[in-house]
Amino acid sequence: DVKVTQSSRYLVKRTGEKVFLECVQDMDHENMFWYRQDPGLGLRLIYFSYDVKMKEKGDIPEGYSVSREKKERFSLILESASTNQTSMYLCASSLGLSYNEQFFGPGTRLTVL
Amino acid sequence: DQQVKQNSPSLSVQEGRISILNCDYTNSMFDYFLWYKKYPAEGPTFLISISSIKDKNEDGRFTVFLNKSAKHLSLHIVPSQPGDSAVYFCAASEFGGYQKVTFGTGTKLQVIP
Numbered sequence: 001d002v003k004v005t006q007s008s009r010y011l012v013k014r015t016g017e018k019v020f021l022e023c024v025q026d027m028d029h030e031n032m033f034w035y036r037q038d039p040g041l042g043l044r045l046i047y048f049s050y051d052v053k054m055k056e057k058g059d060i061p062e063g064y065s066v067s068r069e070k071k072e073r074f075s076l077i078l079e080s081a082s083t084n085q086t087s088m089y090l091c092a093s094s095l096g097l098s099y100n101e102q103f104f105g106p107g108t109r110l111t112v113l
Numbered sequence: 114d115q116q117v118k119q120n121s122p123s124l125s126v127q128e129g130r131i132s133i134l135n136c137d138y139t140n141s142m143f144d145y146f147l148w149y150k151k152y153p154a155e156g157p158t159f160l161i162s163i164s165s166i167k168d169k170n171e172d173g174r175f176t177v178f179l180n181k182s183a184k185h186l187s188l189h190i191v192p193s194q195p196g197d198s199a200v201y202f203c204a205a206s207e208f209g210g211y212q213k214v215t216f217g218t219g220t221k222l223q224v225i226p
Binding site for chain 1: 117119122147149154155156157158159162202204213214215216217218219
């Protein structure tokens with residue numbers, strides 16, 4: 001069974017704080033993704049990575065950065081949190097370049113006050 | 114620019130009847146389509162997929178239909194069960210895109226016992 005874990009289920013931060021969201025997968029997947037889910041907007045891709053130290057911008061990368069130092073771990077960083085970054089953040093992973101499904105973590109509900 | 118659209122935010126169906134969830138896309142480069150199911154407080158889970166070389170794919174109670182000329186796909190659930198109550202996301206990807214998928218906004222399905 002593929003398992004994707006996220007460091008926190010709920011997080012409350014203040015405006016201007018630096019926020020780290022961690023994601024770990026245990027199935028040796030090459031690809032990892034960060035999404036945010038907002039009502040009426042569905043899942044929007046922030047960043048993804050197809051290999052260690054490689055990253056690609058998704059559809060809404062502004063205000064975010066990522067780090068992938070090890071294959072199993074993909075971190076999302078909010079350099080200076082803002083209230084419009086209050087959202088549900090979902091991490092996912094998938095295997096290789098073929099059309100395999102993505103496996104998601106349980107999500108982190110981030111509130112920025 | 115919403116490339117994958119689910120125009121019905123919600124749908125209610127009686128238990129035992131058919132549920133039909135619809136999805137439209139605008140990008141003609143999409144050639145692989147997926148449906149995910151999401152329960153509250155959990156990450157999305159993969160349900161069923163279809164390649165553009167097919168027009169139908171079936172898996173138990175779930176069938177996905179693809180109409181490429183209309184850029185439309187639908188998910189049929191027969192018979193619907195209360196446990197199917199969840200948010201369903203349609204997603205699409207293009208060949209060679211490192212599995213970057215574009216998600217729709219989701220349809221919340223309620224199956225009434």
